[in-house]
Amino acid sequence: MGVLLPLGARVFVAGHRGLVGSAIVRRLEADGYRVVVRGRDELDLRDARATHEFLEEAAPDAVVLAAATVGGIMANSRYPVDFLEDNLRIQLSVITGSHATGVHRLLFLGSSCIYPKLAEQPISEDSLLTGPLEPTNQPYAIAKIAGIEQVNAYRCQYGRAYISAMPTNLYGPGDNFDLENSHVLPALIRRFHDAREAGQPEVVLWGSGTPRREFLHVDDLAEACVVLLRTYDEDGPINVGSGTDLTIRELGETVAAVVGYEGNISFDPARPDGTPRKLMDGSRIRELGWAPRIGLRDGIAATYKWWLEAGRPTGKSAASARR
Numbered sequence: 198m199g200v201l202l203p204l205g206a207r208v209f210v211a212g213h214r215g216l217v218g219s220a221i222v223r224r225l226e227a228d229g230y231r232v233v234v235r236g237r238d239e240l241d242l243r244d245a246r247a248t249h250e251f252l253e254e255a256a257p258d259a260v261v262l263a264a265a266t267v268g269g270i271m272a273n274s275r276y277p278v279d280f281l282e283d284n285l286r287i288q289l290s291v292i293t294g295s296h297a298t299g300v301h302r303l304l305f306l307g308s309s310c311i312y313p314k315l316a317e318q319p320i321s322e323d324s325l326l327t328g329p330l331e332p333t334n335q336p337y338a339i340a341k342i343a344g345i346e347q348v349n350a351y352r353c354q355y356g357r358a359y360i361s362a363m364p365t366n367l368y369g370p371g372d373n374f375d376l377e378n379s380h381v382l383p384a385l386i387r388r389f390h391d392a393r394e395a396g397q398p399e400v401v402l403w404g405s406g407t408p409r410r411e412f413l414h415v416d417d418l419a420e421a422c423v424v425l426l427r428t429y430d431e432d433g434p435i436n437v438g439s440g441t442d443l444t445i446r447e448l449g450e451t452v453a454a455v456v457g458y459e460g461n462i463s464f465d466p467a468r469p470d471g472t473p474r475k476l477m478d479g480s481r482i483r484e485l486g487w488a489p490r491i492g493l494r495d496g497i498a499a500t501y502k503w504w505l506e507a508g509r510p511t512g513k514s515a516a517s518a519r520r
């Protein structure tokens with residue numbers, strides 16, 4: 198196999214201000230790569246022509262596609278048009294534009310929600326398209342599946358070294374802490390912190406508390422992405438997970454303990470549970486020598502510390518996220 202990402206290569210990280218993109222920028226720079234970025238205010242990646250012009254001028258050696266319309270279970274349910282169309286448009290602009298301007302190496306990021314709602318656990322890459330999706334995030338999942346197919350098509354028709362990675366649920370510094378639109382982990386950090394400060398006797402979590410989720414610290418994901426960019430060149434998605442999961446009730450208890458909240462935890466069954474379980478089979482990426490380093494409790498403590506030191510950002514509301 199040739200050198201897929203030589204040291205010093207120039208990498209365009211699309212979505213560099215996000216949870217994932219910012220972690221990938223940190224990792225690439227620490228590893229001796231040169232990073233190219235462009236803010237959404239200057240370049241809307243849904244605009245195919247502007248994206249093409251930018252890629253032509255910037256001429257990166259590689260592209261990491263970490264820009265997307267992203268959110269938790271309620272955002273996915275409330276804004277299906279945005280989750281479907283924004284992501285299809287960003288993918289078309291960036292992947293098509295990369296090929297058209299001669300970029301030979303590209304990493305596309307999908308998500309574990311591309312797999313069937315009731316996939317056999319742990320979920321192997323081979324279970325893609327073997328059953329119905331989870332309805333709360335079907336539009337997003339279908340856009341991401343289209344992205345995987347687009348990557349495969351460029352591999353097949355043009356021999357491009359484009360690849361797709363499917364991370365499990367992520368968390369870490371730079372996450373979205375908006376209470377309605379975020380994912381569960383940052384929401385719980387903020388909710389337990391606020392409840393402790395207010396002396397609130399109870400925190401009501403969404404759903405039944407029984408769904409199981411697997412969480413990976415974003416710095417571990419970033420390391421996995423660089424390993425993939427350097428060494429991996431196969432068809433189809435490759436999973437990136439921590440290898441262990443827990444119930445939402447257990448997650449709530451863990452976050453409460455880290456934050457120092459000692460009140461009661463209850464559940465609101467009127468809110469959706471989503472997929473009952475989505476634990477990834479990570480054996481393929483483990484064979485490449487990558488393994489996560491950050492345990493969940495330590496990762497939550499580090500994220501809580503980051504959030505406090507950053508001035509307790511409240512995250513992206515639906516309006517700003519859907520700008």
Ligand SMILES: NC(=O)C1=CN([C@@H]2O[C@H](COP(=O)(O)OP(=O)(O)OC[C@H]3O[C@@H](n4cnc5c(N)ncnc54)[C@H](OP(=O)(O)O)[C@@H]3O)[C@@H](O)[C@H]2O)C=CC1
Binds near residue numbers: 211214
């Ligand atoms: N968070 C998670 O738990 C998981 C995330 N992933 C995947 O990782 C990738 C990144 O997610 P994450 O970092 O969490 O998301 P964030 O919302 O934190 O970041 C998304 C980034 O994309 C940028 N962006 C969105 N739309 C546009 C646009 N039209 N033009 C230019 N830039 C745009 C945002 O810009 P701005 O900062 O200006 O808003 C932001 O920097 C996604 O593909 C997602 O599917 C996969 C599994 C789990």
Ligand SMILES: C[C@H]1O[C@H](OP(=O)(O)OP(=O)(O)OC[C@H]2O[C@@H](n3cnc4c(=O)[nH]c(N)nc43)[C@H](O)[C@@H]2O)[C@@H](O)[C@@H](O)C1=O
Binds near residue numbers: 381468
């Ligand atoms: C990464 C992944 O993320 C999403 O899927 P999800 O894992 O279902 O999302 P989530 O993190 O929002 O919730 C996980 C679980 O937690 C429960 N829950 C309890 N209390 C709160 C709470 O306060 N906020 C949130 N958000 N959830 C809560 C909630 O009811 C659910 O049972 C999709 O975007 C999908 O497309 C995707 O890719």
